[in-house]
Amino acid sequence: MSDAAYVHGYSVREAARLSDQAGALSRLLHHDTHYPAGSHVLECGCGTGAQTVLLASSSPEARIVSMDMLPASVEEARRRIEAAGFGNVAFQTANVYNLPFNQRSFDHVFVCFLLEHLSRPLQALHALRQVLRPGGSITVIEGDHGSWYCHPQTPESSRTVQCLIEIQARLGGDSLIGRRLYPLVVEAGFRQVHVSPRMVYVDDSRPELVEAFSKNTFIAMVEGVREQALSWGLIDANAWDKGIADMYRATESGGTSCYTFFKATAVK
């Protein structure tokens, strides 16, 4: 679903990470998304189906088409949906810049964790607007890696996160896209644009988030670009390893951390 190299890779650990993230954060991100019975919904960039399961579950009578540009991801998503027993999702392999759908053929479009990986997110939104009927809605959920901070924070932990941001930028994406969702969706021609931040705040009193988000989602994502960061000379190994250790330190007793997702809704 991306025209840039996919920064997260496609390993088993990555799939587990994305699944953890979808589980722990599903209420925060998705509790206010429900599509009516019979409505025709396009999920663009379904990946291996982590969000597809949530969509199918929260809108059981909507007719959902979930697409991704990678056949292997689409097959994995299909298996996941079948295993979960949902019958309201059709799958398709397609590219967002060349959508194989009629204009104005969907009532709603749903996009989650896609635009950050695209070099032309505005063009992608234009393309999605084309297949949406007038009066239909779009929902876009993206993270913003620059929104992360922790206590205690160190220069090295900040630098490791900055490496992820820079690598994603070099690969053609923008991991700071959350903060610019509003102007992007406005510029793509949508109206009634509303953006709400969804902050994940983690401290000792929220151990499930320490595991599911801090360790298994965010730090795992940063750790995933270690070799890239070192081979590109963005940081040396000692600083990297200290930065990662410092991030883990902030997940221990007395530590806190924050990360913010942004959810945009708008109408064509």
Added chain:
Amino acid sequence: MSDAAYVHGYSVREAARLSDQAGALSRLLHHDTHYPAGSHVLECGCGTGAQTVLLASSSPEARIVSMDMLPASVEEARRRIEAAGFGNVAFQTANVYNLPFNQRSFDHVFVCFLLEHLSRPLQALHALRQVLRPGGSITVIEGDHGSWYCHPQTPESSRTVQCLIEIQARLGGDSLIGRRLYPLVVEAGFRQVHVSPRMVYVDDSRPELVEAFSKNTFIAMVEGVREQALSWGLIDANAWDKGIADMYRATESGGTSCYTFFKATAVK
């Protein structure tokens, strides 16, 4: 109310800024704070009374004692409360480290925008715990200047904000205190500690926040340390002025910004 130099100064513009902030952000920060009739409430660090008015209004039958270490601020707060017609607030000039109250004499303690200016916030919380009755509550609201980011962001805008953070640190305070409220309040011996982040997200669709928060609160606060930053050699004038201009740019069409306050509640 601080043992460190007060980074915000005491000018007329500062008073207006603090008043703006109290007005625009009062719902976000204070909507869930109400004290019962007859309860004895200590507001520690009332300054010129911006929050005192909100407290007196939302808890009209509580008996509030508002204190600050600066007699001039206390007098201004007293005039403000009298002008607003509230009769449920008594004022006192006192220092948080040497509280002139009996142990266990308050049902509730309220602290807002105070700890960031103290060199010994933990000791202050210990002192406040002493004057609280067992089972009484404490509420602490603080900002975190490191939580700020915007779009479009530039190296210079980041540096100007970093100057404010560094100046406040050199003056003995900690403007990153929001993220460490949880461990501080826990370490001070309180229980049932709960921290909730309160993010101010600003885009074109929220013009009142552009004015009241982005321009008249946050950027005004950063601008307030210009001379200090230059005289201490933290930044040169050109970079400073570009940084401020870039921050204003992010308040214009297509720009966004985020800042997070943290609210802790706990029980003795």
